[in-house]
Amino acid sequence: MIEKQFLKECLIKGMNTKEIEKLPNVNIKHRTILHHINKMGLKEFYKHKRPEYNYDYFNKIDTKEKAYILGYTLADGYINNKVIQYRCALADKCILDFIAKELNTRVIISTKLDRSKRRFPNASVNIGNSTLVKDINRLSNGTKENKTFPIIRKDLEPYMLLGFFDGDGCLTWGRRKDRNRIWQKVNFTGSYKLLYAIQKLLISLGISSALHKKGTENCYVLEMASKKDVLNILKYMYGKEDLIVLPRKYNKYNALRLELGENEENTINSAISCQATSHEVEGVETTGGKMGSLNNQLECPSL
Numbered sequence: 001m002i003e004k005q006f007l008k009e010c011l012i013k014g015m016n017t018k019e020i021e022k023l024p025n026v027n028i029k030h031r032t033i034l035h036h037i038n039k040m041g042l043k044e045f046y047k048h049k050r051p052e053y054n055y056d057y058f059n060k061i062d063t064k065e066k067a068y069i070l071g072y073t074l075a076d077g078y079i080n081n082k083v084i085q086y087r088c089a090l091a092d093k094c095i096l097d098f099i100a101k102e103l104n105t106r107v108i109i110s111t112k113l114d115r116s117k118r119r120f121p122n123a124s125v126n127i128g129n130s131t132l133v134k135d136i137n138r139l140s141n142g143t144k145e146n147k148t149f150p151i152i153r154k155d156l157e158p159y160m161l162l163g164f165f166d167g168d169g170c171l172t173w174g175r176r177k178d179r180n181r182i183w184q185k186v187n188f189t190g191s192y193k194l195l196y197a198i199q200k201l202l203i204s205l206g207i208s209s210a211l212h213k214k215g216t217e218n219c220y221v222l223e224m225a226s227k228k229d230v231l232n233i234l235k236y237m238y239g240k241e242d243l244i245v246l247p248r249k250y251n252k253y254n255a256l257r258l259e260l261g262e263n264e265e266n267t268i269n270s271a272i273s274c275q276a277t278s279h280e281v282e283g284v285e286t287t288g289g290k291m292g293s294l295n296n297q298l299e300c301p302s303l
Contacts, residue, residue: 002036011045018108054102058136062156065102066102066156069098070139073086082129083127084132096125105126108126109123149164159239182227195220210224
């Protein structure tokens with residue numbers, strides 16, 4: 001049973017029956033909630049209307065916003081013949097807020113927690129429109145198994161890849177204490193055909209990557225680990241830094257840039273200091289970067 005006052009407050013907020021169903025302590029289905037709305041005389045407060053989607057949004061990819069959402073959809077969207085669904089953790093709700101604004105729909109929040117069924121609080125967007133679905137499938141070559149990276153304008157490709165990165169990409173980095181240097185890695189997860197198409201794009205940009213299967217799962221990982229390739233792919237995706245939808249990953253990229261910049265500066269300064277010392281101690285034989293003189297040894301860092 002659901003209390004009349006509680007149901008009335010939900011309806012005044014503009015919530016629909018499916019949203020109410022997902023609230024904590026609501027243990028009845030949305031169809032039953034609709035029955036209570038009619039029975040309790042609350043129909044006048046039920047203002048939910050079917051969203052008027054931007055039907056032709058994916059008909060032509062001609063803006064950075066469309067390119068980004070297309071990339072994110074291929075990474076983290078669920079598509080069947082009639083529906084496009086997005087779901088993410090509440091911490092990344094900003095992505096769905098962005099999508100909802102562009103497609104003229106809204107974000108649904110679920111705060112239910114059931115660890116036994118692996119249900120956690122999340123945000124979602126459900127779009128029931130066959131035109132949008134058809135355009136997505138046309139751009140990406142159809143079914144899930146055959147999906148590939150769409151061919152769009154060159155100047156919009158970085159935004160499409162950024163959308164894919166925000167959905168199914170990862171940047172990790174840290175400092176190796178044993179060698180006092182930074183390690184870094186960027187990877188994308190997805191189907192083989194989709195990642196292979198992305199790899200071809202990276203090759204055209206001069207970025208090296210490795211594509212391999214993810215354990216025994218039916219998915220693959222595209223990975224970059226050298227400092228040059230990691231920085232180049234990140235610079236390519238963020239470009240002019242004029243479309244930052246997920247600040248969390250962008251801030252991580254900036255932290256890596258700052259850390260590498262400071263590390264390079266310290267390495268250069270150490271090398272200059274070492275070279276100066278080398279010139280001062282003349283006639284000393286050097287081996288492997290070490291110099292012995294007058295019972296003293298000076299060690300230079302490798303560059």
